[in-house]
Amino acid sequence: MNKLDVLAVMVSDLKPDILGITESWATDSILDCELQLAGYQMFRCDRPSEHRGGGVLLYVRSSLQPIEFHTKSQYGEHIWCQIGDLLVGVFYRSTNDAVVGGDNELKLHQVLQEMSNRNVLIMGDFNYAEIDWSRHTVSTSAVSGCCEFFRVVEDCFYTQHVLSQTRSGATLDLVFTNEPDLVSDVTAIQNLGSSDHITWWLLLLTCIAINSIVRDYSWIIIRVIMML
Secondary structure: OOHHHHHHHHHHHHOOOEEEEEOOOOOOOOOHHHHOOOOEEEEEEOOOOOOOOOOEEEEEEHHHOOEEEOOOOOOOOEEEEEEOOEEEEEEEOOOOHHHHOOOHHHHHHHHHHHHOOOOEEEEEEOOOOOEEOOOOEEOOOOOHHHHHHHHHHHHOOOEEOOOOOOEOOEOOEEEEEOOOOOEEEEEEEEOOOOOOOOEEEEEEEEEEEEEOOOOEEEEEEEEEEEEO
16 A cells, blocks of 8 residues: 555544645656545645655645645745635755755745744644754754754744654654644654654644624634644
């Protein structure tokens, strides 16, 4: 069974509302119909075809009526959609400057800063092993880029919700919101196929406006799976 078949089985079993995937390895030779999941709208961002690997996918249940969203800031491997007033983004940060360019981290910071005043759920593989999110500290041996990323997150008042190790003794796979109570639970469930990352199950408590004139709101639980 290939990874796409495993993914379809997992989605059928868990029935998530949102599914974020990093390192999709999709290219422009792969058609959208080959990656589609029944009942979901798919958004994709592939790495340029001259470089293998990378890429991100975002699936959202069609009944939530997601709309593709584009940031003003340019960053290579990320994709966004809008669900009501909630913006959902999936990121992959490669550590290979030969592939993504020496200004890749700066572009990442610019996107995070741009979106910091919006209602966001940001998830992905950021590859910063030197940050201990449970203690909220950065290793003294960390490179300057890692320290700067942590500073940007702090300055933007994001809450990072994944505190457990996700791969090789480090927390590389992260979930950010700018509303601390937006994510009510983060639970590890299983790996996808042969992936060496842990798959995460999130419960997203979000508020959908029913009648904006009288400010009547309905709270719903959105189930999110992050697969790396």
